[in-house]
Amino acid sequence: MDTETGMRVEEGRLFVRGPVTYDNVVGITRAGVAAIKLDNGVINLAEVTQVDSSAVSMLLEWVRAAQIHGRKIEFINLPANLAGLIELYDVDALIPSGCTGKSG
Template structure:
C-alpha cells in the first residue's frame, strides 16, 4: 500500500489508501505529529478507506485530548465522510475547511 504522510508546519498531509492493511502504521505516524503541536490534518489525497480509517481518526482525537492539543480534519473524501456519518461519530471529529488558527 502506497501511503504518504507529509508534515508541513502544522499541517499533516495524508495521501494514498487508509485500510486495515496499513492503519497501524498511519496511526502511529500521525500520532507523533499530533503529540508535538496543534494540527490540521488534510485528507485530500486519501484514495481509499475502510472502517479502520474512522478508528484512526478517533484514536488521533484521543491523542489530541491526552496531550492538550487541537486537531481538525479537512478535505475528507466523501467515502470517509459517509462512514463517519454511518457510525454517527461526527460530533467527536472536528471537520471542516482549512483553518488559519491552527
C-alpha cells in the first residue's frame, strides 16, 4: 500500500482507497497512470470513501493513459456518488462501458 496515494497493486489489479478529492487527486492520478503503463487495467474503487468532481477528471485521465499506451481499462465497484457525478457531467459515454455501477 502506498500510504501517500492510498493505492495498491494486487494480482494485476489497482485498488484505490480512501478519499479522492482536490487535495490528493494529482498524486493518485499520477500513480494510476504509472500502474496503467504496467498493464494494471482493472481498477477497483470499492474502498474509495469520499469523492468530488476531481475524481471524474482522474478517471478520464486514466482512460486517456490507457488509450495512449494501448491498454484496456476497466473500473469496478464505483461508489454510488462517483457514478452519480459521472452521469451528472454526462461523461458516462467516455468511461468504458459497464463502469458506472457496482460490479465484480
